[in-house]
Amino acid sequence: MPDRPLGVISALPEELAHFSDQWEDRGLVGGFHFRGGQIADRKAFFVECGPGKVNAGVATALLLERFRCGALLLCGVAGGVDPKLSIGDVVVGLSNTQHDFGIARETGFETIRAGNPPSQGQAGPPSFVLADQVVLRLREALTGFSLDQLPEEFHVGRRSPSIHFGHIVTGDSYVSHEALRERLRTQFQACAVEMEGGAVAQIARRWSEDIPLVNVRCLSDLAGHDSNLDFRTFLPVASRYASLVAHRLAPVI
Numbered sequence: 001m002p003d004r005p006l007g008v009i010s011a012l013p014e015e016l017a018h019f020s021d022q023w024e025d026r027g028l029v030g031g032f033h034f035r036g037g038q039i040a041d042r043k044a045f046f047v048e049c050g051p052g053k054v055n056a057g058v059a060t061a062l063l064l065e066r067f068r069c070g071a072l073l074l075c076g077v078a079g080g081v082d083p084k085l086s087i088g089d090v091v092v093g094l095s096n097t098q099h100d101f102g103i104a105r106e107t108g109f110e111t112i113r114a115g116n117p118p119s120q121g122q123a124g125p126p127s128f129v130l131a132d133q134v135v136l137r138l139r140e141a142l143t144g145f146s147l148d149q150l151p152e153e154f155h156v157g158r159r160s161p162s163i164h165f166g167h168i169v170t171g172d173s174y175v176s177h178e179a180l181r182e183r184l185r186t187q188f189q190a191c192a193v194e195m196e197g198g199a200v201a202q203i204a205r206r207w208s209e210d211i212p213l214v215n216v217r218c219l220s221d222l223a224g225h226d227s228n229l230d231f232r233t234f235l236p237v238a239s240r241y242a243s244l245v246a247h248r249l250a251p252v253i
Contacts (some may be wrong), residue, residue, distance in 0.1 A: 004070025006044040006250060007063035011051045011196050014235050015076035018243035019046060029066055032059050040250040045069060052172050053098065053199035060203040064211065071212050071253045074200050075246040077231070077238040078168065078192035078217035079175050081185045085219060087234055088150045088161035090245050091192045092138060093168040093215035095127040098198035099184060100171040102126075111187070114202045127167070127188075128201035134212045135165065137252040145248055147241055161218070161241055166191030168215055170198030181222075192217050214253050218242035 010016040024036035026045065035046045045067045049059035056074075063069045078091065085091070098114040112118065113126045147161045169190040175181060184190045197215040204211045220238035221231045 005067060006039065006042055006253060007060070007067065007069030007072045008039060008044050008046045008246075009049055009056065009059055009063070009072065009074045009196070009200060010046075010076045010239075011049055011056065012076065012235070012239075013048055015239045015242065016046060016048045018240050019075075019246075026067070029062055030058055032062060034062070034067065039073075040247050042250050044073075044250070049196065051195050053170065053196065056196035057199040057203050060200045061207075064203070064207050069211075072200060072204055072214070073246055073250060073253060074197055074213060074215045075242050076194070076196075076217060077220035077235055077242065078194040079181070079231075080219040080222040081169070081181055081190040081193050082166065083185070085164065085191060086159075086161075087219050087222065088147075088159075088238065088241060090147070090161060090163045090216065090218045090241055091168060092142075092163065092165050092245065092249070093130065093192075093197060093213075093217070094135060094165050095129045095167045096197040096201035096213065096215055097127040097167065097169045097188055097190075098171065098202070099169040099188065099190075099193070100173065101198075114198060115206070128198070128205055128213075130212060130214070134214070134253070138214065138249055139165070141249050141252045142245070145245075147244060151237060163245060164191060168192045168194065168197050168217060170194055170196060192219060212253055214246075214249055216242050216246045216249065218245075 218238040
């Protein structure tokens with residue numbers, strides 16, 4: 001709905017910092033500081049929600065109800081799950097799944113669609129999938145677009161980060177665990193893991209089938225045993241790369 005405002009959500013101040021330096025203060029609502037402005041000449045409202053699914057879900061509901069946003073853009077960093085991807089690469093979500101919502105059984109954990117009663121088990125796929133026509137517009141917007149080379153001081157090689165379309169999983173735990181990373185890759189064919197997207201997708205879908213969520217994530221770490229160190233080091237530059245892709249996509253969401 002290009003004629004309605006775009007709601008832009010980031011969890012951390014570093015992730016939101018690259019969107020604008022000319023905000024219009026729209027006040028404090030529900031403990032969240034909302035700002036008005038533009039992204040790529042499109043009217044938008046911006047909010048730093050803080051980490052986790054509850055924060056993201058409340059902020060999303062306020063963007064949709066109070067500010068009448070017709071589309072959502074979630075932008076920030078994530079941990080890499082696909083071993084073919086590297087720090088600095090950007091993932092645009094084809095789907096968002098809450099990997100930690102489900103049923104804990106003796107035989108293992110069964111992920112179900114967030115919001116479904118666990119007593120009834122699985123009813124429909126657990127992922128919230130982005131509509132094909134939206135994906136087509138996003139792919140067209142990124143045709144011929146490339147990112148600058150990574151800075152030398154990060155010692156990951158002088159290369160330009162690549163941009164991928166793939167599946168993103170969400171949970172309320174920061175992943176610094178090799179075995180869990182492998183399970184997320186195997187079970188969901190995930191490219192990245194973070195802490196907000198699945199909740200934003202759930203709220204958007206409950207609101208309307210016609211409200212798209214585009215989740216843009218730059219990999220700041222590889223979700224393994226040393227990801228804590230990687231995250232702190234790469235957060236500022238990864239946030240900038242994610243915002244560059246987000247600016248490119250905003251007009252077509």
